[in-house]
Amino acid sequence: MYKRDTLIKQLKENSDWDVIVIGGGATGLGVALDSTTRGYKTLLLEQVDFSKGTSSRSTKLLHGGVRYLAQGNIDLVKEALYERGLLLKNASHLVSNQSFIIPNYSWWDNFFYAVGLKFYDILAGKLSFGKSTRINKKETISRLETINNEHLKGGVVYHDGQFDDARLAVNIAQTCIENGATVLNHFKVNQLLKNGNGFVNGVIAQDTETSISYNLNAKVVINATGVFTDEILQMDNVKAKNIVRPSQGIHLILNKSFLPGNDAIMIPKTDDGRVLFLVPWQNKVVVGTTDTLLDSHSLEPKALDKEVNFILSTANRYLNKKVEKEDVLSIFAGLRPLAVSKGNSEKTKEISRSHKIIVSNSELITITGGKWTTFRRMAQDTVNKAIALGKLPNRSCKTKNLQIHGAMASPHKTQHLNLYGSDQDAIQNLIMKLPELGEKLHERLPYTKAEIVWAIRYEMARTIEDILARRVRALFLDAKAAIEIAPKVAEILAKELTKDKLWQKQQIKEFTSIANQYVL
Numbered sequence: 001m002y003k004r005d006t007l008i009k010q011l012k013e014n015s016d017w018d019v020i021v022i023g024g025g026a027t028g029l030g031v032a033l034d035s036t037t038r039g040y041k042t043l044l045l046e047q048v049d050f051s052k053g054t055s056s057r058s059t060k061l062l063h064g065g066v067r068y069l070a071q072g073n074i075d076l077v078k079e080a081l082y083e084r085g086l087l088l089k090n091a092s093h094l095v096s097n098q099s100f101i102i103p104n105y106s107w108w109d110n111f112f113y114a115v116g117l118k119f120y121d122i123l124a125g126k127l128s129f130g131k132s133t134r135i136n137k138k139e140t141i142s143r144l145e146t147i148n149n150e151h152l153k154g155g156v157v158y159h160d161g162q163f164d165d166a167r168l169a170v171n172i173a174q175t176c177i178e179n180g181a182t183v184l185n186h187f188k189v190n191q192l193l194k195n196g197n198g199f200v201n202g203v204i205a206q207d208t209e210t211s212i213s214y215n216l217n218a219k220v221v222i223n224a225t226g227v228f229t230d231e232i233l234q235m236d237n238v239k240a241k242n243i244v245r246p247s248q249g250i251h252l253i254l255n256k257s258f259l260p261g262n263d264a265i266m267i268p269k270t271d272d273g274r275v276l277f278l279v280p281w282q283n284k285v286v287v288g289t290t291d292t293l294l295d296s297h298s299l300e301p302k303a304l305d306k307e308v309n310f311i312l313s314t315a316n317r318y319l320n321k322k323v324e325k326e327d328v329l330s331i332f333a334g335l336r337p338l339a340v341s342k343g344n345s346e347k348t349k350e351i352s353r354s355h356k357i358i359v360s361n362s363e364l365i366t367i368t369g370g371k372w373t374t375f376r377r378m379a380q381d382t383v384n385k386a387i388a389l390g391k392l393p394n395r396s397c398k399t400k401n402l403q404i405h406g407a408m409a410s411p412h413k414t415q416h417l418n419l420y421g422s423d424q425d426a427i428q429n430l431i432m433k434l435p436e437l438g439e440k441l442h443e444r445l446p447y448t449k450a451e452i453v454w455a456i457r458y459e460m461a462r463t464i465e466d467i468l469a470r471r472v473r474a475l476f477l478d479a480k481a482a483i484e485i486a487p488k489v490a491e492i493l494a495k496e497l498t499k500d501k502l503w504q505k506q507q508i509k510e511f512t513s514i515a516n517q518y519v520l
Helices: 004-013 026-037 064-070 074-090 107-127 137-143 163-180 226-236 305-318 373-390 416-433 449-458 463-469 479-497 501-518
Strands: 016-022 044-045 096-104 134-135 154-160 182-184 187-194 201-205 213-223 242-257 263-269 276-281 284-288 332-337 356-359 365-368
Touching: 004 044, 004 182, 016 201, 026 044, 026 163, 026 373, 044 163, 044 187, 064 074, 064 107, 074 107, 074 154, 074 373, 096 107, 096 137, 096 276, 107 154, 134 137, 137 154, 137 182, 163 182, 163 463, 187 213, 187 226, 213 226, 213 373, 226 242, 226 332, 226 365, 242 305, 263 305, 276 305, 284 305, 332 449, 332 501, 356 373, 365 373, 449 463, 449 479, 463 479, 463 501, 479 501
Parallel strands: 016 044, 016 213, 044 182, 096 263, 213 365
Antiparallel strands: 096 154, 134 154, 187 201, 201 213, 242 284, 242 332, 263 276, 276 284, 356 365
């Protein structure tokens, strides 16, 4: 079902589709899932790999957005809190409840955040993850061992969601396929097709592995390409104005000793008015993020020195255990596709975080903005728009209670294989059949060879980077270790995909060149 040959065969047998989605990040995958579950014949094409861009580089939080609450954007917060609650039910193996503590150094802040977060609780309603509470200085110090306690007055505890972004993307891709969609990574759209009236009615796309191109027709084409939105709009109309402004956010990964407990820290006010998170994740600590407007974008954005220094100096103000550059295990940068406001503001706070659906004169539909937490709702709105335009027969959305591949009734969160949810038994069976697959890839990482085989056979991984960046999160957790295990992974890949030594060498070279950017 997930084999590339099977999916390509579906492509050759069907040149006519109801819906073609361009882009395999959170938004595109959401649209494909919504579309296929309504019974439309759906094709999704992703130029590199699922969630290769922005969607694998988040702070790993599913949240209403405490910051948006402070800005008075109540509707956005309410919608996100509702969607967060649905995700906990529908992807329980990947989504968990995370407690956050806001350390307060003035009595006024203690009161202010306690009141504000009560409002956050109210907005969450029945789908709340837990009530916020004020805690005294003593409890704050006992729960946050590494917190700077000079002038500390106490803390406010609140709850939000945490998840593994790239794993969720892969599981949504699998869910799309299980519901009848054809979903392909490493497939680049190079041209839009139009009928005699100038309406978009398909695409020309190339399989980047074989260089074979396909002409594919559709009733509706949906552009869900994130920071690449403008490229597709300019394929449609060379004079199209840019509607997306990339904003870069970077994250540093530290050893668990910098935040030994189970609570995350939320620093509500930094020098430039942003929030900073320190969050326990997969036995490490994620620290981020920044918000730097850029004029250009790429598939591998690079962290700027000023961003690294900003995170280190802010974190060090709040921790009693000093973080140095050499403590950083991995660094990753992601680009948010912000919908440009009419005034073309330079302040990212003033560029809309809510999603926008744009219909071009050619009836190409573009969905942009938004965030992981609301991916399902964005998809619903996008498919509804296609129906409203008369492009598709009217059918209702089915995703509100749809279980994502891997979801389990009562998942345990103790060992890393639990991230696979209902697939973990099958991975254990691989090891029982071939005990050598139980071998760990690296002493500093929990991953086994069996997971690599699983990623290739059932999760559509095609390259070392697909595997080490997004199927297992080695590159994001310990970049040096990921580089060290690349040859082992190349060997398994080559065997599974019947590739030669030269291909292996090329793969190692390409991966190492990307991975070096994750080492500070």
